[in-house]
Amino acid sequence: MPSTETITLHNPLDMHLHLRDGDMLRTVAPLSAHSFSGAVIMPNLVPPVTTADDVKSYKERILSAIGKERFAPYMTLFFKPDYDSAFLESLRDDITAIKLYPAGITTNSEGGVSGFDVETLRPALEAMSALDIPLCIHGETNGFVMDREAEFIPVYEKLATAFPNLKIIMEHITTKESVAALDRFENLYATITLHHLFITLDDVAGGMLRPHLFCKPIAKRPEDREALLKVALEAHPKVMFGSDSAPHPQHAKESCGCAAGVFTAPIALQALAQLFETHQAPVEKLQAFISDNAQRIYGITPPKKSVILQKQPFAVPAAYNDVVPMFAGETIDYRIKEVIDG
Amino acid sequence: MPSTETITLHNPLDMHLHLRDGDMLRTVAPLSAHSFSGAVIMPNLVPPVTTADDVKSYKERILSAIGKERFAPYMTLFFKPDYDSAFLESLRDDITAIKLYPAGITTNSEGGVSGFDVETLRPALEAMSALDIPLCIHGETNGFVMDREAEFIPVYEKLATAFPNLKIIMEHITTKESVAALDRFENLYATITLHHLFITLDDVAGGMLRPHLFCKPIAKRPEDREALLKVALEAHPKVMFGSDSAPHPQHAKESCGCAAGVFTAPIALQALAQLFETHQAPVEKLQAFISDNAQRIYGITPPKKSVILQKQPFAVPAAYNDVVPMFAGETIDYRIKEVIDG
Numbered sequence: 001m002p003s004t005e006t007i008t009l010h011n012p013l014d015m016h017l018h019l020r021d022g023d024m025l026r027t028v029a030p031l032s033a034h035s036f037s038g039a040v041i042m043p044n045l046v047p048p049v050t051t052a053d054d055v056k057s058y059k060e061r062i063l064s065a066i067g068k069e070r071f072a073p074y075m076t077l078f079f080k081p082d083y084d085s086a087f088l089e090s091l092r093d094d095i096t097a098i099k100l101y102p103a104g105i106t107t108n109s110e111g112g113v114s115g116f117d118v119e120t121l122r123p124a125l126e127a128m129s130a131l132d133i134p135l136c137i138h139g140e141t142n143g144f145v146m147d148r149e150a151e152f153i154p155v156y157e158k159l160a161t162a163f164p165n166l167k168i169i170m171e172h173i174t175t176k177e178s179v180a181a182l183d184r185f186e187n188l189y190a191t192i193t194l195h196h197l198f199i200t201l202d203d204v205a206g207g208m209l210r211p212h213l214f215c216k217p218i219a220k221r222p223e224d225r226e227a228l229l230k231v232a233l234e235a236h237p238k239v240m241f242g243s244d245s246a247p248h249p250q251h252a253k254e255s256c257g258c259a260a261g262v263f264t265a266p267i268a269l270q271a272l273a274q275l276f277e278t279h280q281a282p283v284e285k286l287q288a289f290i291s292d293n294a295q296r297i298y299g300i301t302p303p304k305k306s307v308i309l310q311k312q313p314f315a316v317p318a319a320y321n322d323v324v325p326m327f328a329g330e331t332i333d334y335r336i337k338e339v340i341d342g
Numbered sequence: 343m344p345s346t347e348t349i350t351l352h353n354p355l356d357m358h359l360h361l362r363d364g365d366m367l368r369t370v371a372p373l374s375a376h377s378f379s380g381a382v383i384m385p386n387l388v389p390p391v392t393t394a395d396d397v398k399s400y401k402e403r404i405l406s407a408i409g410k411e412r413f414a415p416y417m418t419l420f421f422k423p424d425y426d427s428a429f430l431e432s433l434r435d436d437i438t439a440i441k442l443y444p445a446g447i448t449t450n451s452e453g454g455v456s457g458f459d460v461e462t463l464r465p466a467l468e469a470m471s472a473l474d475i476p477l478c479i480h481g482e483t484n485g486f487v488m489d490r491e492a493e494f495i496p497v498y499e500k501l502a503t504a505f506p507n508l509k510i511i512m513e514h515i516t517t518k519e520s521v522a523a524l525d526r527f528e529n530l531y532a533t534i535t536l537h538h539l540f541i542t543l544d545d546v547a548g549g550m551l552r553p554h555l556f557c558k559p560i561a562k563r564p565e566d567r568e569a570l571l572k573v574a575l576e577a578h579p580k581v582m583f584g585s586d587s588a589p590h591p592q593h594a595k596e597s598c599g600c601a602a603g604v605f606t607a608p609i610a611l612q613a614l615a616q617l618f619e620t621h622q623a624p625v626e627k628l629q630a631f632i633s634d635n636a637q638r639i640y641g642i643t644p645p646k647k648s649v650i651l652q653k654q655p656f657a658v659p660a661a662y663n664d665v666v667p668m669f670a671g672e673t674i675d676y677r678i679k680e681v682i683d684g
Contacts, residue, residue, distance in 0.1 A: 146563070205547065206486070211598065256552070256553065257551070258553065260550070
């Protein structure tokens with residue numbers, strides 16, 4: 001007999017999401033909009049989202065793609081050091097955050113920042129501080145792949161010290177070093193993905209090579225995953241869920257040069273429910289991790305939506321159109337029973 | 343005007359080679375036999391090579407596949423702890439070494455050794471010592487992928503100490519820890535592959551994911567590659583070239599679960615010539631690394647063959663039948679100008 005056990009999550013938020021554009025946007029946006037109340041939308045399109053027109057038209061395309069779902073796309077700009085106070089003020093109501101990419105560090109980040117000189121960045125970052133616009137950072141150097149995130153921490157520290165009123169979000173953290181940095185600076189926060197709570201480099205390259213688990217930052221060591229799990233399961237007040245769900249067509253993943261990104265949006269809540277249960281973490285912690293912490297940190301009030309998850313086997317599809325999700329073909333212990341607006 | 347600069351390598355040996363069987367054997371064996379005088383042939387077929395009949399019939403299939411090329415297939419047995427003195431003595435002239443796989447550690451190694459208890463292994467290893475049969479070991483634990491080789495070193499040390507007259511070859515070493523172990527035990531030797539002299543994990547997973555560079559042991563850190571390069575370029579007397587060239591059909595590499603192995607046999611000499619030149623290592627060192635050290639360590643006298651490499655661009659084919667080689671589509675600075683028997 002199927003279990004009738006359910007848990008209800010209120011207003012789930014994905015604080016780091018890639019929706020792409022065009023056909024891919026139309027494939028993936030409805031999937032996120034179905035089970036989440038809102039998401040912070042990454043701006044690394046080609047070309048990146050850097051103008052008021054870019055933000056507004058991308059938001060319109062997203063809203064058009066999701067149709068009638070209740071879902072807030074929290075828009076972001078692609079950080080440029082020459083953003084000035086007047087420009088940012090004019091856009092204050094249209095954006096939720098600004099995303100900073102070191103140049104060339106991940107998909108479509110070629111136009112990012114290549115130095116982290118405080119004085120060069122000061123005008124833009126002080127304007128953001130004054131307007132209370134959070135700065136989201138993909139924190140990796142160009143160093144050896146397993147060291148890139150830990151090597152970037154001095155940059156976080158420098159920025160956190162120089163701009164004490166700027167909220168800095170360490171995006172998709174993957175290391176124990178980043179977890180430790182959270183508690184050293186009042187204005188450092190973090191998002192954690194689904195996949196980095198589940199996998200290490202062993203899952204990517206320890207047996208067969210598994211391209212659908214290949215992402216940036218790459219999954220790290222077991223002790224890193226343990227550190228991430230600890231702060232997620234306890235819903236550390238400075239930690240938020242951000243899937244970094246990053247769709248690529250199947251042929252781009254299973255090829256000679258496989259693109260980075262794990263597609264998790266449509267299975268994230270189900271997998272998190274299972275993960276928190278496995279570790280006997282109370283549902284209140286999951287609620288804080290999936291929504292409450294983010295609302296408090298960002299000062300946002302998402303559309304009301306209740307997602308009822310039932311403890312019943314959920315066979316994860318092999319693909320959503322031509323995008324292969326994490327856990328494709330496997331079974332998760334929870335399925336979405338019902339989504340209630342309001 | 344093309345350069346007329348040439349170097350000549352005498353009797354090159356590949357001390358660790360996978361030739362597979364059937365169609366794949368017929369594809370790859372002639373490629374090795376063309377440019378090498380001989381190779382140590384790995385026994386991890388399905389089922390593995392464990393009997394006199396297995397060894398003899400596999401050798402016949404190899405000789406049949408290579409046709410008229412002058413080439414010595416140095417045969418190996420798949421190590422089993424129950425091999426006894428009489429069995430090994432009866433096979434002494436048919437095998438050059440015995441290969442030990444920890445259970446489940448790489449392609450077709452399911453029947454390998456799962457414990458390394460000295461007393462359990464003593465009868466077989468003492469028989470090998472007495473018959474002067476080298477023991478080749480794939481030295482990895484089942485631990486975290488980046489730690490497996492370093493974690494295995496205590497096993498090498500235990501065996502090297504317990505069986506001081508047994509020649510133990512640490513196969514395809516990838517870490518500075520293994521390089522350091524070479525000088526601590528008189529009876530420890532090592533093979534080094536082509537690809538581990540060229541790549542680190544950054545090349546496999548630092549940019550796009552590159553399945554054709556995925557192998558076991560996985561490529562490690564820059565400082566590990568530096569340590570390997572040092573002993574290869576100086577032709578450390580206990581170090582030999584062993585390609586671990588491991589062909590898989592293209593579809594098995596570019597798929598959802600990619601098999602481990604880099605195919606280097608047909609481009610190895612050309613790439614080594616370039617590598618030694620780049621690092622200004624004298625050709626005598628390459629000669630020692632590619633043949634002389636192995637002849638001395640194994641006590642073998644390969645068929646005479648001179649390979650003349652000319653400094654001219656060599657466009658590496660996209661594939662040999664359906665097997666994609668390392669450097670596919672790239673250009674190497676050296677090509678094979680002529681191979682002279684005798």
